[in-house]
Amino acid sequence: MTTAQLNTWQDVQSEVLGRIHSRYWKPGDLIPNEADLASEFGCARATVNRALRAVAEAGLLDRKRKAGTRVATNPVRKATLSIPIIRQEIEESNRAYSYGLISSRTAIPPVGVRAQMQLGETTKALYVAALHLADGRPYVSEDRWINIDAVPDILSVDLSLENANEWLVRNAPFTRGDISFSAIQADAKIAEILAARTDDALFVIDRTTWNGNTTITAVRMIFHAGYHMQTTV
Amino acid sequence: MTTAQLNTWQDVQSEVLGRIHSRYWKPGDLIPNEADLASEFGCARATVNRALRAVAEAGLLDRKRKAGTRVATNPVRKATLSIPIIRQEIEESNRAYSYGLISSRTAIPPVGVRAQMQLGETTKALYVAALHLADGRPYVSEDRWINIDAVPDILSVDLSLENANEWLVRNAPFTRGDISFSAIQADAKIAEILAARTDDALFVIDRTTWNGNTTITAVRMIFHAGYHMQTTV
DNA sequence: CAGTGGTCTAGACCACAAG
DNA sequence: TTGTGGTCTAGACCACTGG
Numbered sequence: 339m340t341t342a343q344l345n346t347w348q349d350v351q352s353e354v355l356g357r358i359h360s361r362y363w364k365p366g367d368l369i370p371n372e373a374d375l376a377s378e379f380g381c382a383r384a385t386v387n388r389a390l391r392a393v394a395e396a397g398l399l400d401r402k403r404k405a406g407t408r409v410a411t412n413p414v415r416k417a418t419l420s421i422p423i424i425r426q427e428i429e430e431s432n433r434a435y436s437y438g439l440i441s442s443r444t445a446i447p448p449v450g451v452r453a454q455m456q457l458g459e460t461t462k463a464l465y466v467a468a469l470h471l472a473d474g475r476p477y478v479s480e481d482r483w484i485n486i487d488a489v490p491d492i493l494s495v496d497l498s499l500e501n502a503n504e505w506l507v508r509n510a511p512f513t514r515g516d517i518s519f520s521a522i523q524a525d526a527k528i529a530e531i532l533a534a535r536t537d538d539a540l541f542v543i544d545r546t547t548w549n550g551n552t553t554i555t556a557v558r559m560i561f562h563a564g565y566h567m568q569t570t571v
Numbered sequence: 572m573t574t575a576q577l578n579t580w581q582d583v584q585s586e587v588l589g590r591i592h593s594r595y596w597k598p599g600d601l602i603p604n605e606a607d608l609a610s611e612f613g614c615a616r617a618t619v620n621r622a623l624r625a626v627a628e629a630g631l632l633d634r635k636r637k638a639g640t641r642v643a644t645n646p647v648r649k650a651t652l653s654i655p656i657i658r659q660e661i662e663e664s665n666r667a668y669s670y671g672l673i674s675s676r677t678a679i680p681p682v683g684v685r686a687q688m689q690l691g692e693t694t695k696a697l698y699v700a701a702l703h704l705a706d707g708r709p710y711v712s713e714d715r716w717i718n719i720d721a722v723p724d725i726l727s728v729d730l731s732l733e734n735a736n737e738w739l740v741r742n743a744p745f746t747r748g749d750i751s752f753s754a755i756q757a758d759a760k761i762a763e764i765l766a767a768r769t770d771d772a773l774f775v776i777d778r779t780t781w782n783g784n785t786t787i788t789a790v791r792m793i794f795h796a797g798y799h800m801q802t803t804v
Numbered sequence: 805c806a807g808t809g810g811t812c813t814a815g816a817c818c819a820c821a822a823g
Numbered sequence: 824t825t826g827t828g829g830t831c832t833a834g835a836c837c838a839c840t841g842g
Contacts, residue, residue: 617811621812
């Protein structure tokens, strides 16, 4: 295969992707090393490296020192989904965002939440229930526990005016988060909140965020019936 | 702020993350330019660039030519979830994987699928229904339409022996895919297949994949009741 | 041990966009 | 117009790991 000058790493990347898609390099194949590709493409090795690294991050190549670079046999497609800030998600679809605080109080969390947040049996946390609306219609309900020790300032915030998530995002940076997606059947209570029918299937996101080893908050977001979360690979 | 020599881009990255988390650089702040940081850290500008680019990709910085680099005000957390190959997902949890073909035939797809796949009104496609099991118990049902024009070889594959997804992954590379996650209520038919109860809430992934402008396949995966998809940010 | 990818450097030029 | 990030280069050394 002869190749013209490929000057940018994007050029190299698309050449590489082309060779994979055309099956000129097949799954499992060892491809030439960076130095060889660089001289073939007429560019510097660093440029080839940048391109191959990008393709490897996308999951289409496996790279190992000494062993070389192979076309992935099980191209594990990585979908990057940006965890939406609800307000943005709603406003980007040209609907009016609004927010209602349902309840806010300190209490000892139930055992499940306590375990998830690694809190003691007698440690109180701030419980916040709220509803986000799009064009006045229920969009997602939010059930949140906040670790007061980690974020004491939260107690002085008026959560009927400012949405807890947005306050936390701005004032309580986190280093790590676990996210879980699932489906639940609506019970009478959540059905009423979301204007759904009992037994409707609802999409749920559970998230716990940490700053180092300290839990910041655990939240369950239950979306209105019919919600889809979408992304692209 | 004085800083010792930071020699690797990872060093620079953690210093930068530290300054963001400690709020030494606050959301919205303009941070020094690459050249200044390079001299402060005692490394080359390319090293700083590599570090800042990584942090920006994680969503914590916004970078613009001429305008400089700012700490993101709405740190859009990007969760990368690797779309699982079902067999791997099951085997990694130390359960036995098995697979059953329910049906395989060519037919004209229903209008929704036809639109999604951009097929003509009279174009036939291959329909495959299958069930994946973990330790003999239903794990996920798969309902798939395959564009025969794009992948004619699929017709000569014995899909009772080889799982359609794995065959496609190996033999029909794709350039692009749309994915959607949602929740549905089990009807009698799917409830029976998945050993669930009617009205159970089930987690669903719909995926359409393309090679250039050609649709390869559209698939709906309906997971057993109680399934969680998890990831980390 | 030796080949491969991983990274750093110093310098250079370019593309974009704010003023 | 000009400051900023984006990228390329050529060369160098290092870290990991397969054989």
